[in-house]
Amino acid sequence: MSAITCKELNFYYGNFHALKGVNLNVSEKRITALIGPSGCGKSTLLRVFNRMNDLIIGSRAAGDVKIFGEQILGDGVELTGLRKRVGMVFQRPNPFPLSVFENVAYGPRIHGLKRGGGLERTVRECLESVGLWNDLKDHLKENALSLSGEQQQRLCIARTVATRPDILLMDEPCSALDPQATARIEELMQDLKSNYTILIVTHNMQQAARVSDDCGFMLMGELVEFGDTNRIFTAPADKRTEDYITGRYG
Amino acid sequence: MSRISPKITEKIAKLFLWSAAIFTIGALIFVISFVLAGGLKHISWAFLTQPILDMGREGGILPAIVGTIFMVFVAIGIAAPLGVASAIYLAEYTREGKVTQAIRFGINCLAGVPSIIFGLFGFILFVVMLGFGWSILSGGLSLSAMILPTVIRTAEEALRAVPASYRDVAASLGATRWQVVTRSVLPYALPGILTGVILGIGRSIEETAVVIFTAGSAVQMPTSLFDSSRTMAVHFYILAREGISNDMAYATAAVLIITILVINVSAYTMMHRLTKGRRA
Numbered sequence: 001m002s003a004i005t006c007k008e009l010n011f012y013y014g015n016f017h018a019l020k021g022v023n024l025n026v027s028e029k030r031i032t033a034l035i036g037p038s039g040c041g042k043s044t045l046l047r048v049f050n051r052m053n054d055l056i057i058g059s060r061a062a063g064d065v066k067i068f069g070e071q072i073l074g075d076g077v078e079l080t081g082l083r084k085r086v087g088m089v090f091q092r093p094n095p096f097p098l099s100v101f102e103n104v105a106y107g108p109r110i111h112g113l114k115r116g117g118g119l120e121r122t123v124r125e126c127l128e129s130v131g132l133w134n135d136l137k138d139h140l141k142e143n144a145l146s147l148s149g150e151q152q153q154r155l156c157i158a159r160t161v162a163t164r165p166d167i168l169l170m171d172e173p174c175s176a177l178d179p180q181a182t183a184r185i186e187e188l189m190q191d192l193k194s195n196y197t198i199l200i201v202t203h204n205m206q207q208a209a210r211v212s213d214d215c216g217f218m219l220m221g222e223l224v225e226f227g228d229t230n231r232i233f234t235a236p237a238d239k240r241t242e243d244y245i246t247g248r249y250g
Numbered sequence: 251m252s253r254i255s256p257k258i259t260e261k262i263a264k265l266f267l268w269s270a271a272i273f274t275i276g277a278l279i280f281v282i283s284f285v286l287a288g289g290l291k292h293i294s295w296a297f298l299t300q301p302i303l304d305m306g307r308e309g310g311i312l313p314a315i316v317g318t319i320f321m322v323f324v325a326i327g328i329a330a331p332l333g334v335a336s337a338i339y340l341a342e343y344t345r346e347g348k349v350t351q352a353i354r355f356g357i358n359c360l361a362g363v364p365s366i367i368f369g370l371f372g373f374i375l376f377v378v379m380l381g382f383g384w385s386i387l388s389g390g391l392s393l394s395a396m397i398l399p400t401v402i403r404t405a406e407e408a409l410r411a412v413p414a415s416y417r418d419v420a421a422s423l424g425a426t427r428w429q430v431v432t433r434s435v436l437p438y439a440l441p442g443i444l445t446g447v448i449l450g451i452g453r454s455i456e457e458t459a460v461v462i463f464t465a466g467s468a469v470q471m472p473t474s475l476f477d478s479s480r481t482m483a484v485h486f487y488i489l490a491r492e493g494i495s496n497d498m499a500y501a502t503a504a505v506l507i508i509t510i511l512v513i514n515v516s517a518y519t520m521m522h523r524l525t526k527g528r529r530a
Contacts, residue, residue, distance in 0.1 A: 052422060057345055084424035094415045096434065107423040110433065156419075163423055 001068070003028045003167055003197040004049055009063035011044055011221075013056065018044045020221040022063075026167075026214070031189060031198045033212035033229065035205055037244070040218040042201045046169050049199070050086040051079050068166065084111060087165035091172045093152035095144035095159070100127075100136050103144045103155055107163035126158040129195075130188060150181035154188065161196070168192065170200040174207065186211045205245055209233050217241045282507060289504025292497045298505070302469040306485060307495045311502055313471040317386065317479030318455060318509075320472060321465060324390020325397060325454045330447050332394070333401030337443075340402070341409035342431050361399035368396040369463030377464055384478040389465025396460055397450035404449065408442020409435060441521050448517045452510055458487045482506045 004026035011019035019041050026032045034042040047053045048061055051072065065073050072082055084107075095103045104123045105113075113119050123140075127133040132154050136142075144155055153173060160168060170189075174182040189198055189211055202208050208215055209229060216226040217240075225232060225241045236242040296310055303309030336353075344350055372392025382388040412435050420434040436443075458481075461467075466478035467488060480488070482502055489499035 050422060052418065055418070055421065080424040080426055082424075083422055088422040090415065090419065090422075092415070094419055096416060096419070097438075106420070106433070110420075110423065110425045110429045159419075159423070 001028045002026065002066075003068060004199070005064075005066045006048075007064040009045075009048065009061065009065055011041070011048060011053070011062075012060045013044075014058040018221050019048070019061075022223045024216065024223060024226060026197060026199055028197050029193060029195075030213040031193055031200060031211055032214045032216070033208035034199070034201045034216050034218060035203070035208045035244075036218035036224075038203065041221045042218045043171055045218070045223075046088075046171055046199060046201050048073075049167070049169060050083050050088055051077070052088065054079065084163045085165050086167045086169060087160035087163060088169045088171065089153070089157050089160050089173045092176045093149055093156055095147075095152050095155050097143060097145050099141045100144050100147070100155060101140040104158050104162050106159060111163060122162060126162045127155075129161060129192070130154040130158040131191075132158060148181075149177055150184065153177060153181075153185060157188070157192075161192070165196065167197045167199065170198060172202055173200065175203070182207070217244060219244070285500065285503045285507055288496075288500035289502070292501035293504055297501060301471060302485070305469065305494055306489050306498050311482065311485060311498075311505065313469060314480050314482045314485040314502070315505070317465070317472050318481040318483075320386045320475070320479065321390045321393060321461065321481055322451055322454045324386060324475065325393035326447065326451055327394075328391065329394035329397050329401050329450055333398050333446070333450075334405050334443055336398075336402045337405035337409055338431055338436075341406050342435065343427065357399045357402050361403065364459075365396055365457055366459040366463070368392055369460040371395065372460060372464035383476065384464065384466030384468075385476045386465055386472055386479050387475040389461050389479070389481075390475075392460050392464040393454045393457060396457065397453050400453065401446045401450050404446025405439070405443045408439040408446070411442060412438045437525075441525050444517060444521045448514060451513055451517075455481070455506065455510060455513075456483050457481075458483045462487075482509070 002025045004024065006022055006024040006026075009019055009022040009024075010017070022045060024045075034045060036042050044053065048065060049067065049072070053059045053061065061073050063073065064071070067082070067086060071077070096106065098106075101123055104126050105119055108119055108122050113122065124133060124137075127136060132151060135151070136147075144152065147155060153176075157168075157173075174185050177185065186207065189200070192198065200208075200212065212229045214227065215229040215232045217224045217232065217236075217238075219240055225236060225238045227237075232241065233245060236245060298310055298315065299312050300310030302311060302313055340350055340353065369392060372388055372395065376382045376388035376391050377384060382391075416434040416438065417430050420430040425433065461481050461484050465480070465484075467480040467484050468478035469480065470477070472479040482505060486499050486502040486506065489495055489502060
């Protein structure tokens, strides 16, 4: 089933036409990567799916975007519910300056879960699912900012999955991490794939090749080519895709 | 003409900046010690707990202390919630545009208005038109109008200093605007907001013009918000200005300064405890 379907999506920042007629189908419980040079619109596209672009003054989306069959563009959409279902992991590890526990508990708390009502269990499960529980179970009260960069990013992923989303949007989640940490986060993504549909934006082509099942190449606001990752990297149909993955620009 | 060497410029700059800092601190220490030297010896338990007798020549300043506390409570009780709410609206709930520019321009103008104008405003509005008379209520309301711009400006700056990523993350987790503000912005802006509130308390305590116009200068112990009362600052002003008693004036000024010091120190200590482990 398609987790995200996107038809003739156009997006504008004021007069700037940032996304041009994007058509896209993101399959459920797979990892889909969006690649392309800086400014091609891949982050903008990602942020359409949880309506984070709404926070930017003068931005406007037109077209048809459905998450599991539900239209998410337009005024009537309840953004809090949408964002609970479509979680986001940001480029820089950005835990709140709170304890490890409170970081993970943040989402469940705003959606009404209380201590004693399963909050402790949720926090534990989420920390387990990102491989932090064993390291941090005795440090739940410690400030999250005292963790390493990789641990912080894992914690941010735990914080995101704590609202029980269906889809995880990841905006260059490893760009602030070293290669070893990157490799381990990529492993984690493979583990998470069985429960979540993951859409990752990356400017690192090797990462896209390693981690994703499907891959889309974007250039100047257009989705140039989309398909199976192996096919895109071995037999790109479009000359521009080929030029990009062979390193001719970008 | 040869250029002055950068090393010498550096030395001159250092010396100049150092003396500026020393001069500022020196002036402050001089004023405080001058007042304390003149006043401390006249402060006693009786001075703090007795009524004002013979227009302030005899007795103590208890009614003025009580009047000060009441008036500052009224002023802060109104200005803090109103000011912080306005700041939240400006910083979090509205987008920059003509309206916010107009509001901000108004706030900046208000911040520059001399306090005596607020006194006149309070006299006309609260004392006469609303019929509160010369009272703690009129005085507190007028003081709150006076300190409102300070509270709003500092609170807005404090809110804007909170990293944007906190708001983004909270929103991305499905928080409503109000949840974002109360859970991910206010806790981190609290120290800055409190600084503004403390500034407001300080300005209320030391204000004379507004209080004389709106609360009068009764020497009796106030028993309700509708009683006229004098604050310590007004008491000091009258004692000194009308040549009633220099010793009593100094003693009142000393109590005033110590009060402000105590409020500042305790407020910052409290703030430090409050924000422990929450600082980014």
